[in-house]
Amino acid sequence: MSVDSRRRITVDRRDFINYRTKCPFCGETVGPRFVTREHLDVPPAPPYAASVRCPRCREAYEVVFSDSA
Ligand SMILES: [Zn+2]
Numbered sequence: 001m002s003v004d005s006r007r008r009i010t011v012d013r014r015d016f017i018n019y020r021t022k023c024p025f026c027g028e029t030v031g032p033r034f035v036t037r038e039h040l041d042v043p044p045a046p047p048y049a050a051s052v053r054c055p056r057c058r059e060a061y062e063v064v065f066s067d068s069a
Contacts, residue, residue, distance in 0.1 A: 006061060013065040016050075026057040036060070 006024035015021050019031035030052055037051040049064045 006059075008062040008064060010064045010066050013067050016063060016065065021063065023054040023057060023059065024061065025054060025059040028054055028056040030054060030063075 009021075009024050011021045016031055019029050021030055022028065023030050034052050034055055035050045036053050039049040039051075049062055051060060052063050053060045
């Protein structure tokens, strides 16, 4: 996987909220605590995506919620 494709990952919202999403760079488990910005501008059920910074490797990437795409 290229670095660019790892900058935007698609996950199930419930997995993310329950810390079952892994950082695409280092495999650390991430969740709502590590959100730096929510993207609320697209209906119907915001947030549809969030910016996340990994607590271990410090990489920043977008998490897109598959159930609101
Ligand atoms: Zn990481």
